[in-house]
Amino acid sequence: MNRLAVELPGLSLKNPIMPASGCFGFGKEYGNLYDLSQLGAIMIKATTLETRFGNPTPRVAETAAGMLNAIGLQNPGLERVMAEELTRLAQHDVPIIANVAGSETEDYVQVAEAISKAPNVNALELNISCPNVKCGGIAFGTDPKLAAELTSAVKEVSSVPVYVKLSPNVSDITVIAKAVEAAGADGITMINTLVGMRLDRKTGKPVIANGTGGLSGPAVKPVAIRMVYEVSKAVNIPIIGMGGVTDADDVIDFLSAGASAVAVGTANFVNPFVCPEIIHALPTLLDELGLKTITDLIGRSHAV
Amino acid sequence: MNRLAVELPGLSLKNPIMPASGCFGFGKEYGNLYDLSQLGAIMIKATTLETRFGNPTPRVAETAAGMLNAIGLQNPGLERVMAEELTRLAQHDVPIIANVAGSETEDYVQVAEAISKAPNVNALELNISCPNVKCGGIAFGTDPKLAAELTSAVKEVSSVPVYVKLSPNVSDITVIAKAVEAAGADGITMINTLVGMRLDRKTGKPVIANGTGGLSGPAVKPVAIRMVYEVSKAVNIPIIGMGGVTDADDVIDFLSAGASAVAVGTANFVNPFVCPEIIHALPTLLDELGLKTITDLIGRSHAV
Amino acid sequence: MIVQNRMTICATRQIADNIIEMVLEGNLVKEIASPGQFVHIRVTDTFEPLLRRPISIASFDKEKEQMTLIFRAEGRGTQLLAAKQIGVEVDVLGPLGNGFSADNSAPGETALLIGGGIGVPPLYQLSKELTAKGVHCVHILGFQSATAVFYEEEFAALGETRIVTADGSAGEQGFVTDSLARNPVDFTTYYTCGPTPMLHAVQQAFHDKQGFLSFEQRMGCGIGACFACVCETQTGQDMPYVKVCSDGPVFPAGVVAI
Amino acid sequence: MIVQNRMTICATRQIADNIIEMVLEGNLVKEIASPGQFVHIRVTDTFEPLLRRPISIASFDKEKEQMTLIFRAEGRGTQLLAAKQIGVEVDVLGPLGNGFSADNSAPGETALLIGGGIGVPPLYQLSKELTAKGVHCVHILGFQSATAVFYEEEFAALGETRIVTADGSAGEQGFVTDSLARNPVDFTTYYTCGPTPMLHAVQQAFHDKQGFLSFEQRMGCGIGACFACVCETQTGQDMPYVKVCSDGPVFPAGVVAI
Numbered sequence A, B: 001m002n003r004l005a006v007e008l009p010g011l012s013l014k015n016p017i018m019p020a021s022g023c024f025g026f027g028k029e030y031g032n033l034y035d036l037s038q039l040g041a042i043m044i045k046a047t048t049l050e051t052r053f054g055n056p057t058p059r060v061a062e063t064a065a066g067m068l069n070a071i072g073l074q075n076p077g078l079e080r081v082m083a084e085e086l087t088r089l090a091q092h093d094v095p096i097i098a099n100v101a102g103s104e105t106e107d108y109v110q111v112a113e114a115i116s117k118a119p120n121v122n123a124l125e126l127n128i129s130c131p132n133v134k135c136g137g138i139a140f141g142t143d144p145k146l147a148a149e150l151t152s153a154v155k156e157v158s159s160v161p162v163y164v165k166l167s168p169n170v171s172d173i174t175v176i177a178k179a180v181e182a183a184g185a186d187g188i189t190m191i192n193t194l195v196g197m198r199l200d201r202k203t204g205k206p207v208i209a210n211g212t213g214g215l216s217g218p219a220v221k222p223v224a225i226r227m228v229y230e231v232s233k234a235v236n237i238p239i240i241g242m243g244g245v246t247d248a249d250d251v252i253d254f255l256s257a258g259a260s261a262v263a264v265g266t267a268n269f270v271n272p273f274v275c276p277e278i279i280h281a282l283p284t285l286l287d288e289l290g291l292k293t294i295t296d297l298i299g300r301s302h303a304v
Numbered sequence C, D: 001m002i003v004q005n006r007m008t009i010c011a012t013r014q015i016a017d018n019i020i021e022m023v024l025e026g027n028l029v030k031e032i033a034s035p036g037q038f039v040h041i042r043v044t045d046t047f048e049p050l051l052r053r054p055i056s057i058a059s060f061d062k063e064k065e066q067m068t069l070i071f072r073a074e075g076r077g078t079q080l081l082a083a084k085q086i087g088v089e090v091d092v093l094g095p096l097g098n099g100f101s102a103d104n105s106a107p108g109e110t111a112l113l114i115g116g117g118i119g120v121p122p123l124y125q126l127s128k129e130l131t132a133k134g135v136h137c138v139h140i141l142g143f144q145s146a147t148a149v150f151y152e153e154e155f156a157a158l159g160e161t162r163i164v165t166a167d168g169s170a171g172e173q174g175f176v177t178d179s180l181a182r183n184p185v186d187f188t189t190y191y192t193c194g195p196t197p198m199l200h201a202v203q204q205a206f207h208d209k210q211g212f213l214s215f216e217q218r219m220g221c222g223i224g225a226c227f228a229c230v231c232e233t234q235t236g237q238d239m240p241y242v243k244v245c246s247d248g249p250v251f252p253a254g255v256v257a258i
């Protein structure tokens, strides 16, 4: 028996650990460092219909126990992602979750329809929460009606289950979560980054050329845990949790909060081997907690 | 000339540094460590109509570069705050900003009316953003209409200028800021804490007895800076900025973002002398930046 | 007076499983008023981990301006502290709180000192002060197992000392209260520090005796300003609550609701 | 191959105002392919500061498995690194990127090496490799002022070396390009590393020559995955952008839009 296995819509995960979108490119660079087949899944970088160059630099800034980024969804566009990146990834025995971004419903639908047909794409992650591009979906992420409409539209054309990625920059995240669940979402991924800003000491101007950026890393973990907890109580679809995961202990926390699997973003930059290291550490942690399987952890915080 | 002086509605500050509400009690303990007259002002602990015991313990938990708290507005109630705490504070030459909390408009109004008459209370800080008590004003803090109504009601009875303390747990903080400005607020203080949660590794249950707590400390600074920046562009009333300030450099950042003064919360726990240390460090920093007065910093980030 | 002092580590060694004994030197020591007071230690110069760690003063020497702390290196903060080497400076805030007072026992009386785990250290200075004034001290020290035991000889040098371990691997098996039930001690006043369940059991067992208990609570400021560390009091007390950091950590039996 | 290596500090000293020279030992050194490659250093074991710091490899010795870094201790991260003592282990990721290739100069040719401030270090290993193969190296090294100058003798031992300082407190006064305008050097290929305005001026001044420039950019991953460090390319290039960390940091003149 594989103690770490988790079954989710469209995803038979050998373990619940996957790199988060945008923090792992299309797997090529980390694939030079270790065997990607160890991973539960890979969330690839946001793909848009056309090639995007993204925002001017500087695009990243460090903050206390976190970082800001405003990459701006740079990617080679749907066609080349399908032809080059997904084809290359097909050599690894690992499910792919394709992060789909756009500025209008039509873009999302086109990308979703096409990319969901790639043989190794097992699920979509609908990015309605990127804070870094003008029309990058953030409106979809803060308005439950828009979020639901987009989810329905994408569900209609997608050949694989659809996970919706939620923004934490909202007054009540459960409202959006319930709206996308009602619209047919198969799962939720959360959280995307919190909007933040860092100023240059000397000039007083934003360090990031884009002005604001998305805050990620350990600093945001308490917010992410709280939101996963809230959403997991509010909906019946599974959650892939993320936000500040750096080690196996953090994974325990996200599962306890109610997530069924966990994504690792920023921590890859600090320790490029963090995902396999977490995967190797999990069985021992389960032993210490006296648990048989990783799924025993899911939602522990809810029990009375 | 005092290079650090800042004039705000009701407040002639000798410098822009003040301890944040709830992180300094009523000044007694820190007053044993240094002379409180050095401070620009003091934001005293939230005062409610009746004595409040607050939440069960544990009430605090550490997080990466931050902490969660769920004190639950423990305070001796209006009468004793007036009779004991404010009277004791009167011996120091320092303006007091009284943080007013309640669960219904009527409570707020009663506390505001009475406490604004205390001779050394120079301004009120309307706490519509405490995430830690069931009816602790958080509804007022996320609904622009309620926030505006409460502001008007308090303005009507207050003998001193009214600052409204905003919650960061909203989709668009400028909406609330504009609403309270329109309702007559004399200033804004921001940010209160982000709602977060920490789980116990072993049990999977929340560490804080209250379940969730408010996140403060360096971790939240990028979010606070972004929000001060946004709000200072959206309104014409002054802002007292806070969230993660630990040193004089952070003060530069908040002023550059658009705040006119700065409050220091969590950092008092790390370094009880942080406020006077910051005050002493500011003139040198001004010299380094080639600036004459601290007010030259305000809103530097906005200039094109 | 409370001071913030960069104290120098002048000795540090492991004295049991994960238990570190650390000697710190600095003028803060001059301010110590009673055994059972604690210090609040910043374990790093960065902001992660952020909060100070409260650690009891196990003993002190005002002449040398040195104090000894004994702590368990368990979580992130205490592990960072344990890793510091001799000669390194540590930011210490203290002395904090109100400790045990040796005045509560008269010369010739017997005092019962009951410690559990990392609650044992503050009893050491107390015992030194009590015995110095002619109080007869009996020590009942509870630990998880043999590898966790420390300061057995130091206490034995001051008076009768009984080791009790949960697994029986050293001394008697069981809890400290089991041992005291089996072999009662005749005493006037008890002093105790340890995990809350132990404090509770001790207070119940000796409800008719004068006693003083030292409590633990999660802390923010450590000086009484933030209301993180409050405990409800038992009905009938003046105040509805007390703060462990500034009113305690030591309270007379019957004050704190446990 | 890129490896993550806990390397040991075997020497560290200040060689100019805030400038540290640090020698690190570990098997990562075996993997270094060319001068101008860099490493990505974790300056703490906690998460604050969070990101790694990119630092160029100034020189290396594969036999001893040692490499030398020279860096300015300015911000939080580099200050923490500077404070580390001999014997301490540091988490290093590398070698990263594509450096200068000595193959771009033929024996007997003259190479012009132009460095500015903390752009000087990677030119040292390059100069060693070029001079070893019989290339004649001329070094133009720009600094803010006399107290910021380092490695003058080391470079002078390899070839003609001109120091230029912004305030004229050492060597010639002005920018490196001023010095080169006043006293031109006859060369075939230039190699340069330093602040972007300097790179820009150098590229303009020698637009008709073969040249190689090393760029800086804020980084996330350091290995090409996060798209933090992209630079737009000049029109006419194959790619609309390059990544400094994995395509660079060294690019032929004319590739990167500056």
Ligand SMILES: Cc1cc2nc3c(=O)[nH]c(=O)nc-3n(C[C@H](O)[C@H](O)[C@H](O)COP(=O)(O)OP(=O)(O)OC[C@H]3O[C@@H](n4cnc5c(N)ncnc54)[C@H](O)[C@@H]3O)c2cc1C
Residues within 6 Å of the ligand: B061, B062, C038, C049, C051, C052, C053, C054, C055, C056, C057, C070, C071, C072, C073, C074, C075, C076, C077, C078, C079, C118, C121, C122, C215, C216, C217, C218, C219, C249
């Ligand atoms: C008055 C007082 C005296 C103490 N004296 C001693 C002593 O002499 N020796 C000793 O080993 N321990 C003592 N403790 C307990 C000690 O403070 C904790 O073990 C320590 O704070 C845990 O920190 P950590 O970095 O290991 O754990 P982490 O898990 O990293 O701690 C996270 C946060 O929780 C707090 N925390 C965790 N456990 C406790 C606890 N039991 N009590 C209070 N806060 C806690 C920490 O201070 C920190 O803020 C004392 C506690 C108090 C309140």
Ligand SMILES: Cc1cc2nc3c(=O)[nH]c(=O)nc-3n(C[C@H](O)[C@H](O)[C@H](O)COP(=O)(O)OP(=O)(O)OC[C@H]3O[C@@H](n4cnc5c(N)ncnc54)[C@H](O)[C@@H]3O)c2cc1C
Residues within 6 Å of the ligand: A061, A062, D038, D049, D051, D052, D053, D054, D055, D056, D057, D070, D071, D072, D073, D074, D075, D076, D077, D078, D079, D118, D119, D121, D122, D215, D216, D217, D218, D219, D249
């Ligand atoms: C390829 C490359 C090679 C370099 N080689 C050297 C070298 O050999 N010696 C040397 O002294 N410096 C070198 N630098 C610059 C060095 O990386 C920065 O000075 C350093 O990262 C600043 O960190 P800090 O902790 O001092 O500053 P902080 O202000 O704390 O840094 C905050 C964040 O900004 C980043 N940052 C700040 N300045 C720069 C910069 N100029 N370039 C890239 N990131 C920056 C930091 O890495 C960190 O993520 C190099 C940079 C690059 C990209």
Ligand SMILES: Cc1cc2nc3c(=O)[nH]c(=O)nc-3n(C[C@H](O)[C@H](O)[C@H](O)COP(=O)(O)O)c2cc1C
Residues within 6 Å of the ligand: A020, A021, A022, A023, A045, A046, A069, A071, A073, A099, A127, A130, A165, A190, A191, A192, A193, A215, A216, A217, A218, A220, A242, A243, A244, A245, A263, A264, A265, A266, A267, D220, D226
């Ligand atoms: C550099 C960077 C790029 C990112 N790009 C994307 C993206 O393209 N699509 C997306 O949905 N999320 C993106 N994110 C958000 C992450 O997937 C993740 O939700 C967030 O960083 C929180 O997790 P962490 O704290 O582990 O990084 C990006 C984050 C970072 C740091």
Ligand SMILES: Cc1cc2nc3c(=O)[nH]c(=O)nc-3n(C[C@H](O)[C@H](O)[C@H](O)COP(=O)(O)O)c2cc1C
Residues within 6 Å of the ligand: B020, B021, B022, B023, B045, B046, B069, B071, B073, B099, B127, B130, B165, B190, B191, B192, B193, B215, B216, B217, B218, B220, B242, B243, B244, B245, B263, B264, B265, B266, B267, C220, C226
């Ligand atoms: C322990 C604690 C208690 C607090 N109590 C109050 C309060 O009573 N009223 C209030 O408006 N804000 C309260 N706050 C919020 C702070 O005033 C401040 O807005 C917040 O902590 C952010 O600043 P910081 O990061 O500097 O702590 C409290 C914060 C902490 C940490």
Ligand code: FES
Residues within 6 Å of the ligand: C218, C219, C220, C221, C222, C223, C224, C225, C226, C227, C228, C229, C230, C243, C244, C245, C246
């Ligand atoms: S820890 Fe702040 S009041 Fe006790």
Ligand code: FES
Residues within 6 Å of the ligand: D218, D219, D220, D221, D222, D223, D224, D225, D226, D227, D228, D229, D230, D243, D244, D245, D246
């Ligand atoms: S730093 Fe991540 S791609 Fe270059």
